[in-house]
Amino acid sequence: MTRHQALHRITIASMLIWTAIIGSILAWDRYHAFEHAEELARKEAHIHFNKDLSFRRWATRHGGVYVPIDARTQPNPGLAHIPERDIETPSGRKLTLMNPAYIMRQTMTEYAELFGVQGKITSLKLINPNNAPDAWEEAALHRFAQGVTEISEFTEIDGKPVLRLMGALKTETGCLKCHAFQGYKVGDVRGGIDVTVPMHAYLKDAKNEFVKNVLPLSGIWVLGLATLAILFFEVRNRLREQQRAEVELQQKNRAISRSNADLTRFAEVSAHHLMEPTRRLMSYAQRLRTRLANQPVLSEDEEARLALTTLEHDAGHLRSLVRDIQLYLAAGVARGEVRLEDANAACSAVEKRLTDQIKAVGARLEIQRLPLARLDRARLTDLFAILLENALHHGRPIDPKVTPVIRVEGERIDATSRYSVSDNGPGIASEYRERVFEIFERLAPASIRVDDNSGTGIGLSIARRIIESRHGRIWIENLSQGGARVVFELPDGEIS
Amino acid sequence: MRSRSDPFQILLVEDESADVHLVRQALKEGEVDCSLQHVVDGFEALEFLRRQVESERSPGLPDLILLDLNMPRMNGREFLAAVKADVRFVAIPVVVLSTSAVERDISQAFQLGAAGYITKPADMNEFFSSIHQLCRYWFALARLPKGD
Incomplete structure (x- = not known):
């Protein structure tokens, strides 16, 4: 998969995830709003239910209420068995007894006309057939008979959303005045009060x-x-x-x-x-x-x-120059397998090879424990040969009575081996420290020690070419106690 | 047909007349008993070898080939490969005589089947000595059967 394809996929995935997050928030919001509406409707239904219940209880406690007979309120034929269903006041006004169900049907009708909330008191055993339950109420009444005390449902009536809540109505002593003939005892479930709250306003909110x-x-x-x-x-x-x-x-x-x-x-x-x-x-x-x-x-x-x-x-000079160019060119290419080589072994081999020169100069060679070097053996040996010869030729102390000391040291720094070859000679002026690594660069005799054996000045260039072919680096420092130190680093890894 | 007492045959493949002269001088001063044939490139050298095997009157194949590497038309490497690929010439020892001391050139020459590799030294005496030693070595140890 290309980077462009990956970018396309990540972008589309991010957009989908973002859409999903916002969609979820919206869905949650909607759910919450409607749940809240239902909660409010349920509370309203309970209020009405309790109101109806207490009103009915009030009417029951008074054993019904006498009201004047008019066109709307006619004597209840379901109460024909009650003595004094209809009475007359001393002034001659005709009154009839309204039982709680009758009262409630009237008040609920008015209430529904005024506020939209409908109430109904109903039962499976009816006195007034006008109070007959519909299918939903009938199912609820059957469940009340099984011990359930309240049933509610969000549904539709005539295509309009409503909450229907129905609570069980238990027989109390006052009820028996009208209902004893139906065989009820106190505590029996006698029917239920059904409250229907229109949901339209709530849902709109x-x-x-x-x-x-x-x-x-x-x-x-x-x-x-x-x-x-x-x-x-x-x-x-x-x-x-x-x-x-x-x-x-x-x-x-x-x-x-x-x-x-x-x-x-x-x-x-x-x-x-x-x-x-x-x-x-x-x-x-x-x-x-x-x-x-x-x-x-x-x-x-x-x-x-x-x-x-x-x-x-x-x-002869021309030949030296051409030979050095060949050596310089060859220095950039490995002569054998590049692997971790024993630098001490390479250094000792060079020491042996230079025995005569070391003796001639009267120098002392101090080789410390050196870390492994990632380089082919042939060029590692060349490297130490160049640096040791360089120190032998150019690192002699100014005072001929002082013994030339050449010290080879090494250490590990991260994934790199660092080596140094120090002498106790006159050191190298700072302006020449870079130039000595340039091909065919020879330092002016007036400022720096140069002798007849200094050749064409290619040695340090070859050293640098070997080291840089392995992505390492080489430089020269002057020591505080006098003398110069050539430092080089060879990293372990392949660097592309 | 040559007999064992015939002088050694050396074929020098070298385009530079100054070097041919030096080799001749070296053989002469070293009193090497041999007959030196000279051709200027690999192409001529192959022609020479073919003539030697095909002609009845020719003195036969050389006992030793001294080969320069850098020559026009067909260089030393190409010639060496051709000689070692030809069953008629494969037994002739070929010693490369070159100015190049580059390791790649040396190892390549041996890979192609060279019997030896001599870097032409700048020092005359060294050069004469090398040629002398070389011929003595090959003539003493590696004289080839000439067949019938």
Whole structure:
């Protein structure tokens, strides 16, 4: 999967997750608003239920209430068995007894007309057939008979949402006045009070409450999506820029590698082709000297002798230069497997090889315990040979009575082995510390020690080429107590 | 047909006349008893070898080939590969005589089947001595059966 594909997927996933979060909040909000509406409706239903119950109880406690007979309130035929159902006041007004169910039917009808909340008192054993239960009420009454005391349901009546709540009505002493003939005893479930609360207003409030939150949440949702989209385009542009930069870098790297390879090859070929005539020049100059050795022309002609000597000297110098170029070029390539090598073993091998030179200078070599070096054995040995020879030649103390001491030390720093070769010579002026690593750079004799054996000055350049081919570094420090210290580091890992 | 008493045959493959001269001088001053044939590149050398096996009157194949590496048309490496790929010439020892001391050149020469590798020294005496030693070594130890 490319980085662009990953970005697309992450962005789409983020947008979906964001949408899901906002959707969940909205759903929760809606649920909560409607739950709250239902709670309020339920409370209202309870209030009405309790009111109806207490009103009915009041009527029951008075054994019914006498009211004037008029068109709306006619004597209740269901109470025909009650003596004094209809009475007359001393002034001649005709009164009839209203039982609680009758009272309630009237008051509830008025209440429903005024406030919309309907109440009904009903039973499975009716006195007044007008109080007959509907199917829902009948089912509820059957459940009351099984011990349930309250049943509620959100439902629809005539396509309008309502809450129906029905509570059980138990037989009290006052009830028996009218209902004893039906066989009830005190405590029996005699019927129920059904309260129907219209939900329309509550649902409208809940909807309004919900809608009120939809707008800001939608805004937040859109804002979030926009932010994600902006982030997507921003990251995509950066990715594109990064890819462009990477491609450019790769192209440049390839160009540099090609150029380096070309240069190396060119230098190798040049060095090789230079070597042939240089060698012949030397051979023939020598041949000339041999042939002319006994001829009077050389012994007598100063000019001829000078010409031949110059020829020989320059041919020799040319040869050294070409040989050093070849050595320098070869230093960038491993000569064997690059692995962790014993630096002490390499150093000891060099010490053995340089025994004569060390003796000639009268130097003392102190080699400490050295960490392993990640380099091929051949070049590791070359490295120590160059640095030890360099110290032997250039690190001699100014006072000839002082013994030259060359100290080789090493330590581990993170994943890198660091080595140093110190001498007790005159040190190196700061302006030359970089220049000594340049190819064919020789330091001016006036400022720095240079002797006849200093060659073409390629040694430290070769050392640097070896170390840099392994992504390490090399530098020179002056010691506070006098003398110079060449320090180099070889990292363990491959660095691409 | 040559007999065992015939002088040793050396084929020098070298494009640089100055070096040919040096080799001749070295053999002469070293009093090496041999006959030196000279060709200027690998192409001519292969032609020479083919003529030797095909011609009735020719003195036969050389006992030793001294080969320079850098030559026009067919260089030393190509020639060496061709010689070692040809069953008729494979037994002839080929010693590379080159200015190059580059390890890659040396190991490549041996991989191609060289019997030896001599870096041409700048010092005349060293050069003469090398050639002398080389010929003595090969003529003493590695004289080839010439067949019938």
